[in-house]
Amino acid sequence: MDTIISANDLVGLVSEVGKGSSPEVCEKKVGDMIESQIVKEKETQNAQKV
Amino acid sequence: MLKKSRFNYVAKGVDGYLIYNNLYNSLSRMSDDEYVQYKALNFQSEDLQSQFEQQGFLVDEDVNEIGVFNAYSKLKSQRMNPVPSITVTPTMECNARCFYCYEDGVRHGRMKKEYAERIVDFIKTLDASRGVFITWFGGEPLMNQEWMDYFADLLRAEEIKFSAFMISNGSKINENVVKKMKEDWNISSIQITFDGDCDEYVKRKNYMDQDESVFLQMIQRIKMLSDGGISVQIRLNIDKKNVESILSLVKRLQQLFYSSEKISYYPAFLTGNADFLTEREKVDVIKAIMAVDENKFHINNYLYKPPKVSACYYNQKNAFSIDVSGNVFICERALGHNEKAVGNLNQNFDFAFKERELSGLRPECQNCPFLPKCHGGCKASYEGNDIPCYIDKYIIKAYLESI
Numbered sequence: 073m074d075t076i077i078s079a080n081d082l083v084g085l086v087s088e089v090g091k092g093s094s095p096e097v098c099e100k101k102v103g104d105m106i107e108s109q110i111v112k113e114k115e116t117q118n119a120q121k122v
Numbered sequence: 123m124l125k126k127s128r129f130n131y132v133a134k135g136v137d138g139y140l141i142y143n144n145l146y147n148s149l150s151r152m153s154d155d156e157y158v159q160y161k162a163l164n165f166q167s168e169d170l171q172s173q174f175e176q177q178g179f180l181v182d183e184d185v186n187e188i189g190v191f192n193a194y195s196k197l198k199s200q201r202m203n204p205v206p207s208i209t210v211t212p213t214m215e216c217n218a219r220c221f222y223c224y225e226d227g228v229r230h231g232r233m234k235k236e237y238a239e240r241i242v243d244f245i246k247t248l249d250a251s252r253g254v255f256i257t258w259f260g261g262e263p264l265m266n267q268e269w270m271d272y273f274a275d276l277l278r279a280e281e282i283k284f285s286a287f288m289i290s291n292g293s294k295i296n297e298n299v300v301k302k303m304k305e306d307w308n309i310s311s312i313q314i315t316f317d318g319d320c321d322e323y324v325k326r327k328n329y330m331d332q333d334e335s336v337f338l339q340m341i342q343r344i345k346m347l348s349d350g351g352i353s354v355q356i357r358l359n360i361d362k363k364n365v366e367s368i369l370s371l372v373k374r375l376q377q378l379f380y381s382s383e384k385i386s387y388y389p390a391f392l393t394g395n396a397d398f399l400t401e402r403e404k405v406d407v408i409k410a411i412m413a414v415d416e417n418k419f420h421i422n423n424y425l426y427k428p429p430k431v432s433a434c435y436y437n438q439k440n441a442f443s444i445d446v447s448g449n450v451f452i453c454e455r456a457l458g459h460n461e462k463a464v465g466n467l468n469q470n471f472d473f474a475f476k477e478r479e480l481s482g483l484r485p486e487c488q489n490c491p492f493l494p495k496c497h498g499g500c501k502a503s504y505e506g507n508d509i510p511c512y513i514d515k516y517i518i519k520a521y522l523e524s525i
Contacts, residue, residue: 073150073151073152073156073174074150074151075149075150075173075177076140076149076150076151077147077148077149077425077426078148078176079143079146079148079176079177079178080146080147080148080428082145082146082178082194082429083148083176083177083178086145086146086178086181086185086187086190086191087181087182089190090181090186090187090189090190091184091185095189095193098189098193099193099197102190102193102197103197103201106194106197106198106201107201110201
């Protein structure tokens with residue numbers, strides 16, 4: 073199989089939190105990932121401004 | 123035990139099979155033999171199975187992918203804080219008579235001057251500290267430039283920063299307008315619709331005030347905008363009867379604007395009339411357009427697009443459309459339909475802070491592999507018994523069949 077585009081970060085998140093997690097744990101872990109995405113996006117925006 | 127991801131889409135390409143995952147944005151090419159193994163979930167080597175897992179094409183059987191996607195959508199939309207987005211209609215009048223216009227039959231008229239002040243008052247009740255995004259729409263917005271000047275000056279006087287987009291038929295554009303777009307109305311990007319090449323364009327736009335030279339003038343206007351630093355998104359409105367003309371137009375655009383990064387186009391399929399294309403025909407039309415000019419499709423924007431956490435402005439807090447009667451809507455397709463307004467500029471603005479429901483998520487969406495690309499699509503189309511799906515799935519299908 074030839075990989076043309078590699079999977080994004082969500083593939084790890086889904087396999088980690090989607091398996092047997094309670095809805096609360098699932099939401100907490102997804103929330104943490106979104107926070108880190110938002111931080112990354114802000115860092116990228118700031119770097120572009122510089 | 124492993125199962126196939128519910129977001130996988132498999133297509134027969136020109137050289138083997140392509141598998142794309144709409145949530146993980148992963149794309150791989152399979153040989154015929156690998157496809158057979160994937161289909162049967164029976165792998166001859168651990169290495170091959172592992173590749174499928176790494177790409178997210180296979181997930182553990184007890185993983186609830188839709189549950190995680192729904193949690194992701196809900197939390198991300200709650201935590202995103204977009205700047206207010208206001209669609210204004212300087213006029214609902216238009217000089218074109220397109221047979222498919224969804225504003226046909228709604229009240230025409232021009233925006234009153236005093237509504238500019240009320241819109242600014244409205245914006246002040248939202249969090250505009252990081253600015254506001256204005257969409258100039260109509261009718262044909264350039265038929266009331268006086269109001270646009272007045273409103274833009276008012277925003278500046280109130281020190282409300284704004285950037286803007288315009289939806290226009292483009293027929294009123296000249297050098298002076300391009301200058302005003304950049305300097306006064308803060309427009310960086312414009313959407314202009316084309317319904318075909320030359321005669322077909324003239325016939326379908328059916329302008330009240332333009333002669334048959336309008337098509338060639340429109341080509342000049344696109345160049346003028348692009349040279350002026352404004353991005354032009356050409357919307358190709360397509361149904362069964364203008365496919366050949368659209369392909370002819372694309373060939374023309376490719377020859378004229380191949381090297382211009384400011385010009386792009388995308389197909390939009392007309393619905394609600396007898397000549398709409400079938401799902402299969404839509405994919406074939408896109409393949410035909412791609413064969414002429416793939417460059418302007420910006421395919422990576424679709425393949426790499428992060429999962430959509432809401433369908434459109436309908437779900438986005440701080441996004442409103444306002445018509446010439448001062449009615450406020452959460453869907454621009456409702457403009458002019460008083461009964462669909464959520465409020466009016468003459469009232470207090472409490473309506474602006476009501477929580478919004480998710481649009482479009484129909485039962486069939488729960489089984490669609492393209493759900494992360496559209497989040498249910500257009501609610502207005504669905505309610506009008508039209509196909510609500512966005513263009514993404516047709517473009518991705520066409521692309522996979524072409525590589």
